[in-house]
Amino acid sequence: xxxxxxxxxxxxxxxxxxxxxxxxxxxxxxxxxxxxxxxxxxxxxxxxxxxxxxxxxxxxxxxxxxxxxxxxxxxxxxxxxxxxxxxxxxxxxxxxxxxxxxxxxxxxxxxxxxxxxxxxxxxxxxxxxxxxxxxxxxxxxxxxxxxxxxxxxxxxxxxxxxxxxxxxxxxxxxxxxxxxxxxxxxxxxxxxxxxxxxxxxxxxxxxxxxxxxxxxxxxxxxxxxxxxxxxxxxxxxxxxxxxxxxxxxxxxxxxxxxxxxxxxxxxxxxxxxxxxxxxxxxxxxxxxxxxxxxxxxxxxxxxxxxxxxxxxxxxxxxxxxxxxxxxxxxxxxxxxxxxxxxxxxxxxxxxxxxxxxxxxxxxxxxxxxxxxxxxxxxxxxxxxxxxxxxxxxxxxxxxxxxxxxxxxxxxxxxxxxxxxxxxxxxxxxxxxxxxxxxxxxxxxxxxxxxxxxxxxxxxxxxxxxxxxxxxxxxxxxxxxxxxxxxxxxxxxxxxxxxxxxxxxxxxxxxxxxxxxxxxxxxxxxxxxxxxxxxxxxxxxxxxxxxxxxxxxxxxxxxxxxxxxxxxxxxxxxxxxxxxxxxxxxxxxxxxxxxxxxxxxxxxxxxxxxxxxxxxxxxxxxxxxxxxxxxxxxxxxxxxxxxxxxxxxxxxxxxxxxxxxxxxxxxxxxxxxxxxxxxxxxxxxxxxxxxxxxxxxxxxxxxxxxxxxxxxxxxxxxxxxxxxxxxx
Amino acid sequence: xxxxxxxxxxxxxxxxxxxxxxxxxxxxxxxxxxxxxxxxxxxxxxxxxxxxxxxxxxxxxxxxxxxxxxxxxxxxxxxxxxxxxxxxxxxxxxxxxxxxxxxxxxxxxxxxxxxxxxxxxxxxxxxxxxxxxxxxxxxxxxxxxxxxx
Numbered sequence: 001x002x003x004x005x006x007x008x009x010x011x012x013x014x015x016x017x018x019x020x021x022x023x024x025x026x027x028x029x030x031x032x033x034x035x036x037x038x039x040x041x042x043x044x045x046x047x048x049x050x051x052x053x054x055x056x057x058x059x060x061x062x063x064x065x066x067x068x069x070x071x072x073x074x075x076x077x078x079x080x081x082x083x084x085x086x087x088x089x090x091x092x093x094x095x096x097x098x099x100x101x102x103x104x105x106x107x108x109x110x111x112x113x114x115x116x117x118x119x120x121x122x123x124x125x126x127x128x129x130x131x132x133x134x135x136x137x138x139x140x141x142x143x144x145x146x147x148x149x150x151x152x153x154x155x156x157x158x159x160x161x162x163x164x165x166x167x168x169x170x171x172x173x174x175x176x177x178x179x180x181x182x183x184x185x186x187x188x189x190x191x192x193x194x195x196x197x198x199x200x201x202x203x204x205x206x207x208x209x210x211x212x213x214x215x216x217x218x219x220x221x222x223x224x225x226x227x228x229x230x231x232x233x234x235x236x237x238x239x240x241x242x243x244x245x246x247x248x249x250x251x252x253x254x255x256x257x258x259x260x261x262x263x264x265x266x267x268x269x270x271x272x273x274x275x276x277x278x279x280x281x282x283x284x285x286x287x288x289x290x291x292x293x294x295x296x297x298x299x300x301x302x303x304x305x306x307x308x309x310x311x312x313x314x315x316x317x318x319x320x321x322x323x324x325x326x327x328x329x330x331x332x333x334x335x336x337x338x339x340x341x342x343x344x345x346x347x348x349x350x351x352x353x354x355x356x357x358x359x360x361x362x363x364x365x366x367x368x369x370x371x372x373x374x375x376x377x378x379x380x381x382x383x384x385x386x387x388x389x390x391x392x393x394x395x396x397x398x399x400x401x402x403x404x405x406x407x408x409x410x411x412x413x414x415x416x417x418x419x420x421x422x423x424x425x426x427x428x429x430x431x432x433x434x435x436x437x438x439x440x441x442x443x444x445x446x447x448x449x450x451x452x453x454x455x456x457x458x459x460x461x462x463x464x465x466x467x468x469x470x471x472x473x474x475x476x477x478x479x480x481x482x483x484x485x486x487x488x489x490x491x492x493x494x495x496x497x498x499x500x501x502x503x504x505x506x507x508x509x510x511x512x513x514x515x516x517x518x519x520x521x522x523x524x525x526x527x528x529x530x531x532x533x534x535x536x537x538x539x540x541x542x543x544x545x546x547x548x549x550x551x552x553x554x555x556x557x558x559x560x561x562x563x564x565x566x567x568x569x570x571x572x573x574x575x576x577x578x579x580x581x582x583x584x585x586x587x588x589x590x591x592x593x594x595x596x597x598x599x600x601x602x603x604x605x606x607x608x609x610x611x612x613x614x615x616x617x618x619x620x621x622x623x624x625x626x627x628x629x630x631x632x633x634x635x636x637x638x639x640x641x642x643x644x645x646x647x648x649x650x651x652x653x654x655x656x657x658x659x660x661x662x663x664x665x666x667x668x669x670x671x672x673x674x675x676x677x678x679x680x681x682x683x684x685x686x687x688x689x690x691x692x693x694x695x696x697x698x699x700x701x702x703x704x705x706x707x708x709x710x711x712x713x714x715x716x717x718x719x720x721x722x723x724x725x726x727x
Numbered sequence: 728x729x730x731x732x733x734x735x736x737x738x739x740x741x742x743x744x745x746x747x748x749x750x751x752x753x754x755x756x757x758x759x760x761x762x763x764x765x766x767x768x769x770x771x772x773x774x775x776x777x778x779x780x781x782x783x784x785x786x787x788x789x790x791x792x793x794x795x796x797x798x799x800x801x802x803x804x805x806x807x808x809x810x811x812x813x814x815x816x817x818x819x820x821x822x823x824x825x826x827x828x829x830x831x832x833x834x835x836x837x838x839x840x841x842x843x844x845x846x847x848x849x850x851x852x853x854x855x856x857x858x859x860x861x862x863x864x865x866x867x868x869x870x871x872x873x874x875x876x
Contacts, residue, residue: 276758279780280873288859290840299840299861310873351754400870404780406764408739409752449784450742450749489834495784496742523837525824525859531784532854534843537834538824567831584837610784611854636828666852673818673847676866687863693839696861717865 021118021161025093038095038360039264044257055250056098056262056353062242063087063100066235070167073231076224077172077476078438081468084170085228087235089155089243090114091163096356097259103168103462104345105338106143108359110150110166112334113142117152117198126200130156133202133233135211137174138195140377144335144384146174146192147181147436149225151201151232155240157247162256165239167232172476173434175219176382179424180436184292184519184587186328186380194218201229205237220424220434221476266357270349275312277348279404282307283397287389287414290522290695291327292587298322298698299524300329300371302389303710306397315363316340316394320710321386322702324374329385336372336387339461340364343391346463347398347410367707383519388418389526391460396530403531408449413492413530415460416443416501416604419520419539419586427478428511435477436519437504439484441465444491444499444605447533452619453499453606455486455628467502478514479506479599483562483572487537487602489630493637494533494608495615500628501536501603503563505572507549508597516593518601520586522695526604533608534637539586542570544578544598552576560598567632572598612637613662617653624650639665684718690727700726729757736763740771772801780872785853786813788872796874804850812868817846817855824859 019027032038045052066087071080078084086102094114099107113136122128136142137149149171155163174181174193186192194215201211207229216222247255283306291298303320307313324330331339341359349358366373372387392414402410424434442465445458459465470481483505491498508514518541525535552559564571573580576598586601593599620640623629631650634640641657642650674682686692692700704711704725715724731752738744739752757763768787769778776789782798788809789799798806798813806813822828822843825835829843836842836859844858858867 277756279761282871282873284868284870286860286864286867288841301864308873397869400783403783404870404872406736406760406781407752407756408764409749450739450744451746493829522840524841525836525843528859529857532856534829534857535859537830538836540833568833570833582833613854666847669820669845669847669852669854670818670849673820673845675849676815676817676819679819679821683863692863693861695840696863699861700863714865718863 021092021123022121025115025118028093032360037264038267038357039260042261042265044254044261045265052258052261055258058246059089059098060100062239063089063098066167066238067100067102069238070231070235073227073234074169075227076169077468077472078224079169079228079231081472082438082441082462082465084438084462085168085231087165087167087239089163089165089239091259092161094118094164095263097262099354103170104354105342105461106148106168107338107341107345107354108356109142109144109148109334109338110152110168111356113150113198114152114164114166116141122198128154128161129203130154131203131205132200133207133236134198135196135201135229136198138197139332139335139381141197142334143168144331144338145182145382146176146195147171149228151229151236153236153240155243157244157252162252163243165236165243167235169228169232171224171228172436172438173219173221173224173424178422178517178590179220179434179515180422182382182422182436182519183517183589184328184383185589186382187293187326189378189380192380192382202233205233207233220432224435262353263355263357263360266353266355267361269352270358270361271312273349273352274308274314275310277405277407278308278398278401280308280310281401281404283400285393285396287386287393287528288524288526289329289385289389290524291329292522292585293327296327297695298702299695300386301699302386302393304390304393304397306394306401308401313363317365318370318372318390319365319367320703320707321367321370321372322699323369323706324371324376324379326379328380328382330371330374330379330381331384331387332381333366333373335381335384336366336390337364339384339387339391340394343395343460344398346460347395370706392527396528399530403449411449412446413494413498413533413607413609414527415446416458416536416606417521417526417539418459418461419518419601419604421506421516421518421599421601422590423477423479423514423516424590425512425514428509433477437473437477439467439473439502439504440603442467442502443603444487444501444536446606447492447494447496447498447609449496449609452497453491455500456502458499458606478509478512479516480509481505482507482559482598485562486628487605488563488628489633490537490602490605492527492529492534492536492606492608493612493633494529495610495612496608497615497623498527498529498536498606498608501605503600503602505560505562506599508593508595508599510595512595514593515590516599517590518586518588522587523584527607529608531609532611534612536605536607538584539602539604541583541586541588542573542598542600543581543583543588543593544573544576545594547576547578547596547598549576549596565630567630570600572600613639613665617655617658621650621653680718684720687718687720687726692726697726729755730759731757733763733767736760737767740764740767774799774803779874782813782870782872783855785848785855788874800848800850800853802848802851802853804848810871812866814846814856814866818849820845820847
């Protein structure tokens with residue numbers, strides 16, 4: 001490739017004809033494929049590395065400034081308090097050059113949307129002009145689900161389109177069948193609400209009023225959607241105008257070239273970082289999700305194969321994923337790409353420039369027709385399912401590669417599952433509302449090889465996330481928090497334990513008409529431990545109808561305020577008389593709940609690391625004293641014996657008794673275990689007999705047909721005939 | 728070139744390095760880390776076989792005096808050729824996901840969906856891996872290192 005991108009090709013009569021965007025995109029992609037380069041040389045970087053860095057910092061500051069301004073404009077708690085927003089700058093072809101901080105999942109998803117418009121002839125059929133705004137929440141085009149809403153504007157310099165600016169927020173109401181956009185009952189994409197595929201919703205820097213009305217009448221509460229659009233428009237305008245100033249300072253040719261060099265530089269840095277940091281080899285991990293629709297119960301797995309080569313190539317293969325179906329626990333390819341790169345940026349490439357150079361340097365296989373790359377746009381992709389698991393599995397594989405190379409400060413177990421509640425209806429002031437609560441942005445962090453996971457302080461999908469003030473949420477969702485507490489014993493047990501997530505107990509207030517639900521996981525362990533650590537606890541929902549709360553208040557009794565110290569039933573269930581419903585897992589389709597009902601949900605917790613019997617006893621003691629772990633787990637899981645004072649209160653660790661108990665636990669393990677060969681022979685008999693519980697049998701039947709690679713390995717592992725099917 | 732003391736890396740391996748020091752390691756990488764860690768790991772095990780690569784907590788790929796490359800626990804228990812999954816030579820136990828010992832009823836998976844498959848070293852009983860999987864799921868072969876020059 002030439003140093004400055006070629007802008008013209010010979011015309012039929014010998015005159016020069018400008019390339020269309022579609023031609024330019026095709027040429028760029030062909031060039032990368034043929035040469036392996038985005039830009040053949042880094043002459044600007046090499047000739048003046050200081051300017052190279054200064055200019056990138058200027059781009060980054062511009063985008064980050066736009067994000068901060070937009071945060072102030074948005075009226076949505078998920079944007080304003082949780083920081084669910086990001087801005088990006090793109091080349092003419094739609095490749096990301098630089099991104100603000102924020103929702104890193106969308107490093108690449110807005111790029112997908114820009115390329116989709118180019119490939120679908122928007123340049124001629126719809127037209128691009130300065131001041132145009134294109135809105136997209138079609139997740140097959142870009143984004144993750146209809147909640148992920150992007151606003152993209154072209155960047156014109158001297159009358160020519162020279163790039164794109166985009167902003168994306170997560171909007172908590174889309175007019176879906178269930179309120180709050182992320183319902184677990186959807187069997188069709190058309191249940192997900194209002195979807196607008198790259199629609200020009202503004203021109204001349206003004207948004208169309210008729211489309212505002214469309215949104216206002218199409219969703220339960222349009223505040224977040226419409227206010228976020230204004231926030232994104234403002235942010236985009238800030239970036240666009242600052243970019244014009246920057247180009248005026250450095251010249252257009254310099255700007256074009258240096259932007260391409262930023263992407264090329266990241267591609268090279270990506271390969272170099274892989275070569276230096278990750279031990280070469282083949283890594284395999286699996287993460288779990290499932291379908292909980294009645295009659296369709298099935299496990300879903302995310303089998304990840306990571307190959308690191310000696311020359312710094314990183315290849316990810318997800319052959320073995322289940323097939324896409326009419327269920328919401330799956331994802332589009334743009335979202336799966338976004339999740340993976342969100343994880344890789346946080347775990348490996350955190351010190352590089354965040355742009356598409358990383359994406360272009362990595363090889364990824366996600367089979368078409370799988371639950372992470374559906375080939376039918378009528379299918380719902382609401383809750384991502386194996387895509388989130390695919391990121392968890394990839395992060396564990398990368399951790400093993402770091403471990404082998406000696407970089408133990410980068411090693412960690414799986415991060416927490418995303419879960420939360422949804423609600424909609426009429427609030428106590430007679431206003432329509434609909435939303436999901438994003439407090440799960442403060443879940444329990446994974447354990448690392450050197451420390452416990454932080455409690456209520458982490459999410460994989462937004463490293464800057466925060467739970468937000470309950471009082472602000474109560475303005476958007478009129479549920480009243482009776483409890484918001486650390487979920488004791490939630491994090492996976494281990495030498496280092498996973499962080500505990502949040503437990504919240506909501507009261508449905510008087511004067512409301514509310515339906516409430518939640519999303520999360522099937523009744524499984526969805527966040528694995530690493531190298532001997534246990535997975536995080538399973539999620540669950542408790543719903544209490546027809547409670548005696550009024551009676552309790554009239555009698556002057558305390559209202560329930562948490563799970564308490566009991567190891568079996570939570571305190572709030574024991575204390576409140578109600579028609580209690582317990583739902584394992586946390587996929588609870590929204591249902592009407594009368595005032596004074598109680599609804600209890602938990603966020604995800606982090607996976608544990610290493611053998612729990614190697615946990616330092618004094619840390620077990622500390623957790624018990626702090627109320628983060630129970631005395632039961634201290635004894636049963638960690639085999640730590642405490643000493644007690646005269647009042648029978650714990651006052652220390654009995655080191656000798658602990659050592660003896662741990663030795664006994666190790667002997668007990670070997671006494672109850674069997675050699676792997678014997679174990680395999682027993683399980684093989686069960687497979688032949690079809691003695692497999694329904695959720696697993698459904699998975700095996702599907703994947704044995706859908707993935708030849710996985711089927712061959714499954715049959716070889718269990719020494720089954722080539723035509724074996726689950727009876 | 729950035730380099731850190733052997734003591735600092737040793738503290739990292741022991742999980743006792745202060746977090747501000749860990750942050751230094753995360754910000755600025757030492758390129759000789761593999762060699763440093765290999766020496767430290769070799770000094771921590773009670774046997775003489777040469778460690779080729781630490782495979783995971785407690786397990787190493789070693790080269791024996793007869794030239795065989797095998798997976799070996801820090802206790803000395805061997806798990807066979809490194810190109811085969813070490814889990815094939817482990818002690819295995821399926822744990823009920825709500826057994827009341829590790830997880831109680833309201834925090835464990837539904838047994839129809841998953842159990843906890845635990846892998847122990849037959850020599851010392853250390854827990855090497857926990858797979859939350861359904862019945863019939865093949866052992867996951869976590870790591871096949873590329874050792875061939």
